[in-house]
Amino acid sequence: MSYPYQITSLEQYHIDYKKSVDDPESFWGDVAGNFLWKKKWDSVLNWNFTEPKIEWFKGGKLNITENCIDRHLATMADKPAFIWEPNNPEERVRTVTYARLHKRVCQFAQVLKNNGVKKGDRVCIYMGMVPELAYAVLGCARIGAVHSVIFGGFSAQSIADRLDDAGAEFIVTCDGAYRGEKVIPLKNVIDDALIGNKTIKKVIVYTRTRTPVSMIKGRDVWWEDEMEYAEGQIEKDGVVSFPAEEMNAEDPLFILYTSGSTGKPKGVVHTVAGYMIWTAYTFVNVFQYKPGQVHFCTADIGWITGHSYIVYGPLAAGATSLIFEGIPTWPDAGRFWDVVDKHQVNILYTAPTAIRSLMGFGLDPLKGKDLSSLKILGTVGEPINEEAWHWYNEHIGKKKCPIVDTWWQTETAGVLISNLAGITPAKASWATLPMPGVQPILVDENGNEVTEKDEHGLLKGNLCIKAPWPGILRTTYGDHERCRTNYFASYPNLYFTGDGALKNEEGFYRITGRVDDVLNVSGHRIGTAEVENAINMHAGVVESAVVGYPHDIKGQGIYAFVIYNGHHGDENMRRKDILQTVTRVIGAIAKPDKIQFVTGLPKTRSGKIMRRILRKIAEGETENLGDISTLLEPGVVEEIKNGKV
Numbered sequence: 075m076s077y078p079y080q081i082t083s084l085e086q087y088h089i090d091y092k093k094s095v096d097d098p099e100s101f102w103g104d105v106a107g108n109f110l111w112k113k114k115w116d117s118v119l120n121w122n123f124t125e126p127k128i129e130w131f132k133g134g135k136l137n138i139t140e141n142c143i144d145r146h147l148a149t150m151a152d153k154p155a156f157i158w159e160p161n162n163p164e165e166r167v168r169t170v171t172y173a174r175l176h177k178r179v180c181q182f183a184q185v186l187k188n189n190g191v192k193k194g195d196r197v198c199i200y201m202g203m204v205p206e207l208a209y210a211v212l213g214c215a216r217i218g219a220v221h222s223v224i225f226g227g228f229s230a231q232s233i234a235d236r237l238d239d240a241g242a243e244f245i246v247t248c249d250g251a252y253r254g255e256k257v258i259p260l261k262n263v264i265d266d267a268l269i270g271n272k273t274i275k276k277v278i279v280y281t282r283t284r285t286p287v288s289m290i291k292g293r294d295v296w297w298e299d300e301m302e303y304a305e306g307q308i309e310k311d312g313v314v315s316f317p318a319e320e321m322n323a324e325d326p327l328f329i330l331y332t333s334g335s336t337g338k339p340k341g342v343v344h345t346v347a348g349y350m351i352w353t354a355y356t357f358v359n360v361f362q363y364k365p366g367q368v369h370f371c372t373a374d375i376g377w378i379t380g381h382s383y384i385v386y387g388p389l390a391a392g393a394t395s396l397i398f399e400g401i402p403t404w405p406d407a408g409r410f411w412d413v414v415d416k417h418q419v420n421i422l423y424t425a426p427t428a429i430r431s432l433m434g435f436g437l438d439p440l441k442g443k444d445l446s447s448l449k450i451l452g453t454v455g456e457p458i459n460e461e462a463w464h465w466y467n468e469h470i471g472k473k474k475c476p477i478v479d480t481w482w483q484t485e486t487a488g489v490l491i492s493n494l495a496g497i498t499p500a501k502a503s504w505a506t507l508p509m510p511g512v513q514p515i516l517v518d519e520n521g522n523e524v525t526e527k528d529e530h531g532l533l534k535g536n537l538c539i540k541a542p543w544p545g546i547l548r549t550t551y552g553d554h555e556r557c558r559t560n561y562f563a564s565y566p567n568l569y570f571t572g573d574g575a576l577k578n579e580e581g582f583y584r585i586t587g588r589v590d591d592v593l594n595v596s597g598h599r600i601g602t603a604e605v606e607n608a609i610n611m612h613a614g615v616v617e618s619a620v621v622g623y624p625h626d627i628k629g630q631g632i633y634a635f636v637i638y639n640g641h642h643g644d645e646n647m648r649r650k651d652i653l654q655t656v657t658r659v660i661g662a663i664a665k666p667d668k669i670q671f672v673t674g675l676p677k678t679r680s681g682k683i684m685r686r687i688l689r690k691i692a693e694g695e696t697e698n699l700g701d702i703s704t705l706l707e708p709g710v711v712e713e714i715k716n717g718k719v
């Protein structure tokens with residue numbers, strides 16, 4: 075069996091692609107017809123990129139949870155929606171059938187209602203990778219509340235900033251989360267984030283680690299108590315029900331914060347119908363999902379990959395999605411392969427950084443692991459180097475599993491450029507062809523289409539998209555102008571991705587990396603300005619400049635040049651203090667790998683830091699630093715070069 079909107083041949087890909095470009099309204103109208111609507115849309119697409127204003131399926135009414143859950147109950151009530159593999163392999167696996175998922179989501183929607191959450195309210199979710207995280211997300215969607223999941227690695231300060239920006243009044247969290255040997259005290263972090271906070275009305279706490287927590291009277295409630303009470307409200311004579319809120323196609327579904335080139339993370343907003351259709355469509359087509367298969371996406375639900383390819387995309391397709399609580403290297407570096415073996419995983423979707431780090435352990439961790447269930451492999455988050463691609467292909471896929479290199483972003487909701495597994499051709503470290511509905515264009519700095527090939531016969535430019543696809547972001551929360559300037563103002567009438575790319579004669583794209591001041595560290599997006607702001611908060615720091623440099627495992631490492639004027643401790647102590655500051659302000663994921671103390675930074679006469687020079691020095695380049703004659707103090711370059719760490 076396949077899905078009505080599943081592309082099953084190369085020829086069909088070309089036909090569908092052409093139709094999606096020539097007549098997007100009829101193409102996406104047909105795809106949308108495969109979903110459950112409470113009321114059909116009036117128009118498929120209205121848009122302009124100048125405001126920008128993008129509306130898909132305007133006038134349509136639906137609830138995404140009916141599409142992800144209720145719709146499947148007639149035929150798949152007993153089929154697993156989620157398989158949960160706990161951090162500790164000795165602990166019991168949990169299988170959540172569609173019927174059970176329906177019950178839990180209805181129950182949690184009732185809990186939200188009982189606690190005063192209404193349609194449109196913002197609910198912040200800060201949890202570990204437990205099925206309850208998915209129930210929380212879907213419970214919000216059921217009643218039309220806007221969820222904003224925050225990755226468990228962010229600090230109290232980051233959470234406080236996001237709560238404030240989103241105007242959130244509710245939080246769902248855990249007492250703690252397991253990560254390998256560690257227990258992360260999530261509720262404590264939330265408590266720190268809430269010091270002085272006057273807007274949060276309720277905090278719902280799920281017990282996972284039984285870490286001691288402080289429960290504040292009137293504000294904090296236990297998940298278990300609330301769920302037990304709600305059970306009696308939603309279940310009558312064995313029948314479970316909780317009405318799914320009727321949502322407009324363009325109502326917001328969630329906010330997800332992501333880093334940009336300015337100091338403050340942006341709240342990317344996705345809306346109900348377009349997001350649902352894009353994630354379901356790309357899930358089914360990129361991975362060529364077949365009903366019954368087990369899909370294992372190793373991302374955290376705190377990132378867009380987890381939203382789209384652990385929760386919404388797979389569920390909208392009635393798939394079985396594996397939620398893994400642990401980390402790839404605990405109890406040992408064979409954990410992924412154990413999970414694949416134990417659950418007979420068919421599709422494995424992970425990040426190049428994970429592959430590179432596991433490669434480092436050699437082939438021993440693979441011994442005795444049955445990987446023969448694997449059919450499709452995928453990568454996401456950063457460019458995959460050829461060595462890692464070949465290792466993945468040979469040792470994991472045994473040269474019989476197509477690898478999809480999926481390029482996309484938080485802002486795009488789902489995959490934009492990727493081969494379709496086994497259907498369209500793959501090429502090591504090339505994302506290859508655009509999905510139907512996606513019209514890439516490479517432009518130069520002035521926004522003109524690049525038409526001249528380089529010496530290798532390749533076009534090279536900044537990657538933009540000419541027209542909207544259903545999953546494109548609609549706004550940045552609370553600040554539409556920011557959305558316009560960030561994505562739609564660099565080049566008129568184009569969505570600018572922030573990435574550079576190459577295009578070959580076959581029309582394949584290869585993503586070369588960010589061309590703005592955004593780093594990609596282990597597949598996580600981090601703005602250099604954000605890290606600089608955090609470093610600059612340290613009392614002894616006068617100024618700093620942060621750049622990326624190539625890192626064998628992480629893809630990019632963070633290199634900070636710091637002017638320091640304090641008197642405390644030696645250089646090593648100061649470094650530790652700075653790292654502690656960054657951990658406090660953003661979270662451990664943003665800690666610089668290298669800190670070099672300098673007496674000055676290379677600046678132009680107008681005071682702009684010449685990052686290009688710093689980037690080259692961080693990369694280990696000593697000779698060709700380019701023209702430094704326009705610098706205010708060219709001498710500083712020599713000093714920085716000599717002091718490289």
Ligand code: PRX
Nearest residue numbers: 454455456457479480481482483484585599
């Ligand atoms: O630079 C691109 C890189 O990750 C960025 C998006 O990051 P984020 O919004 O956190 O989403 C990551 C998961 C979709 C992009 O601008 N990126 C993502 N996938 C690839 C990639 N770079 C190269 N190849 C990819 N397959």
